[in-house]
Amino acid sequence: MTHASVPPPVPPGPGAVPPFPAAPSEGGGTRLGWALGIAGVLVALCCGGGLVAGVGLAVTGVQAINERAHVTVGTYLDALKAKKYEQAYELLCEDEQQRLDLARFTSREQARPERIQSYELGEVELQGTSGITLPVTERYTDGDSEQVVYRLAQDPKTTDLEVCGRE
Numbered sequence: 001m002t003h004a005s006v007p008p009p010v011p012p013g014p015g016a017v018p019p020f021p022a023a024p025s026e027g028g029g030t031r032l033g034w035a036l037g038i039a040g041v042l043v044a045l046c047c048g049g050g051l052v053a054g055v056g057l058a059v060t061g062v063q064a065i066n067e068r069a070h071v072t073v074g075t076y077l078d079a080l081k082a083k084k085y086e087q088a089y090e091l092l093c094e095d096e097q098q099r100l101d102l103a104r105f106t107s108r109e110q111a112r113p114e115r116i117q118s119y120e121l122g123e124v125e126l127q128g129t130s131g132i133t134l135p136v137t138e139r140y141t142d143g144d145s146e147q148v149v150y151r152l153a154q155d156p157k158t159t160d161l162e163v164c165g166r167e
Contacts, residue, residue: 062124062126065124065126065132065161066123066124068160068161069121069124069132069134069152069161070121070134072091072152072160072161072162072163073121073134073136073150073152073163074119074121075087075091076088076091076150076163077116077119077136077138079091080109080116081115081116081117083110085102085105085106085109085110086102086106088105088109089102089105089106091162091163092105092162092163092164093152093153093155093162093163093164094155094162095153095164096162096163096164096165113142114140114141114142114144114146115140115141115142116138116139116140116141117139117140117141118138118139119136119137119138119139120136120137120139121134121136122134122135122136122137123135131151131152131153131164132151132152132153132154132161133149133150133151133152133167134149134150134152135147135148135149135150136148136149136150148166148167149166149167150163150165150166151163151164151165151166151167152164
C-alpha cells in the first residue's frame, strides 16, 4: 500500500489572499468619537427632557392648586361679605361642619364686629402633611385690615378644596 503523500501547505507570501478582508483601520477613532458623542447628546436630551417635563408638571400642579384655593377662599369670603352664611358654610370642610353646625356658624359670623369690605388673596403655601394654607389680607368696613391665613383641605369624595378654618 502506497501512501499518497500530501504536499505541505504553501506558506503565505506575496500575492496570497487572506481568508477574509481586514476592517479598515483609518478613521476608526474618529467614527467611534462621533458615535459616542451622538449617543451622549441623545442621553442628555432624553434625561434633560424628562427633568424639564417633571419640573413643568410640578409648577403646573402648584399653579392649579393656587387657582383652586383662590376660587374656594374667594367664594367663601364673597358669601360672608354678602351675608350668605349657608353658602359659606357649604364651603367648610367636614371637620369644621361637625365642630360647628349651620346655626352656630351663622350666629358666630353675624356677631363679628368687623365686616369684610374687600380682601386680597396671597399665594398658596403647601405645608407638607398639614395641608394647604392661603394668606389673605382682609379689609373691614371700619377701615381696619388684618392678615389672616386660611387652612384648606381637599374633600376626599369630590377632590374640591374646602375651608378648614383661619388663623
